[in-house]
Amino acid sequence: MVQTIAALIRKELLQIRRDRIMLRLIFIMPLVQLLVLGYAVSTDVKFIGMAVHDCDRSSLSREFVRSFSAGDYFIPRDSGLPLLEIERGFQENAYDAVLIIPPDFSKTLAAGGAARAGFIVDGTNANAAAISLGYAGIITAQFNGRTASREVPISLRQKVLYNPEGESIYFMVPGIIAVLLTMITVMLTAMAIVRERELGTLEQLVVTPISTPALILGKTIPFAILGFVEMSIALAFGVLWFKIPFAGSWPLLYALAFIFLFTTLGVGMFISTATRTQQQAMFFSWFFSIYTILTSGFFIPIANMPAAVQYLTYLNPLRYFMKIVRSRNASSSSCGR
């Protein structure tokens, strides 16, 4: 049994080493993905183009507009354009937000009344829109605190722990590592048996006294090894290149990843035995990976999903591992400081 499994592992690794395209797919692509996605999959919302329509033109209204430009969140532009042109610009995506100040703004404030200002955001990207609205609310509250004649009843003092700069990269890069680990292990294992079936080599293998458990172990262990190598490269890249502070427990992370790999290797093996061609296996792995990634909380927070879908995510192994990699890294930044 041990000799047979060792022979299979040796053979699989040898075949992967021979296959130049496969080698590139396994080792270089993830790095490229990590680099590109690490920078691109950023949920940081900054430099929001904002058109300003100031009908009041008072020093108070100008100060209000100025408070928006502090802190790189909004870039106020095109003040003084007629509303119609602002509307066209908004439709053509020239801005993502519009700030409208009515003519009686400073007068109402001076009289101690509650002034109104309009703030419109493009809701196409719901996440970014919500974040813009949040910023606008905070800026307005701070402005109120500075200018209000009487004391504001409650002033909330906010403090963000673990990732005080709100760097989404600290959150996204570990997430990408989890996604890569899922995709690589599911796909490679999914190919393992069906490829031999398609090439005709499985026929020769089944006439040997190789037992089913030995065949399955010999066909999954190589990909578990590859998964760990892959994860280590990606983690090293995350820590050394993206400077993700890590102070969690490495052995614990690897032990949990080992448990997680049972699920992806198992699904891969299932796909590989249930399909007839590599094309089918590829299609099923994609289907599984996409579903798994979308419901893992990688892009969309699970709390934002409808209740029914939230229950569905409990079936998704990546949901748990996503939380593990992200918290390992996040908690470390607080320990480091």
Added chain:
Amino acid sequence: MENAVVLDRLTKRFGRFTAVDEISLSVRTGEIFGFLGANGAGKTTAIRMLCGLLLPTSGSGSVAGFDIYRRSEQIKLNIGYMSQKFSLYGDLTGYENLWFYGSVYRIPAGSLKARIGELASSLELEEFIRRPARSLPTGWRQRLALAAALLHRPRILFLDEPTGGVDPVFRRRFWEILYRLADGGTTLFVTTHYMDEAEFCGRISIMHQGRIVAAGNPQELMRTYGQNNLQDTFVHLISRGGADA
């Protein structure tokens, strides 16, 4: 052990289709047995049952003295199988392929190296064994596949159209190797479409529509059915068998 393969009314049905219909035969140890039949006659199904890959629907059989229903693990340790389609790993060298199969057949690493060397020299494979298997010409690939099937010194060797797509000179030399194996006591169970090859066999059986329509020594069969060569005998039996059904 007198008989290497014994089958008694072995039958395999797939749903309502009977692929193998009550075939009975026995193959003596050390014999070269030709298992002939038209395409779709049920040869492959029969061989799959003999190799322990498929369970029969009814009937009984034993291979190398082991029951085909219950002892497929023992059968697999005692048989070699070589198919028409090249089924070794093209991206591995001949040596790597042989090492892999040797390990799967549980040959200890110490004796495996010597065994590979021995087969490489008897099959004249030495200069090809370090090259990727896919780069070898068809004839050499088939010798490599034969080497892989022989590593564990099987008592019975199943060859499913072993010389398909190989030139006549290579085929002749391949059969010389098979004769040497039979002389050494290995039983050979061969399917082929080449009637000149069938004449090399000690005994043959001819299958048609799941049944064995004739069996015996090739020369005797030709005499019995009044034909000048095996080709005509085959065609005569198949068309007669077709009329029966």
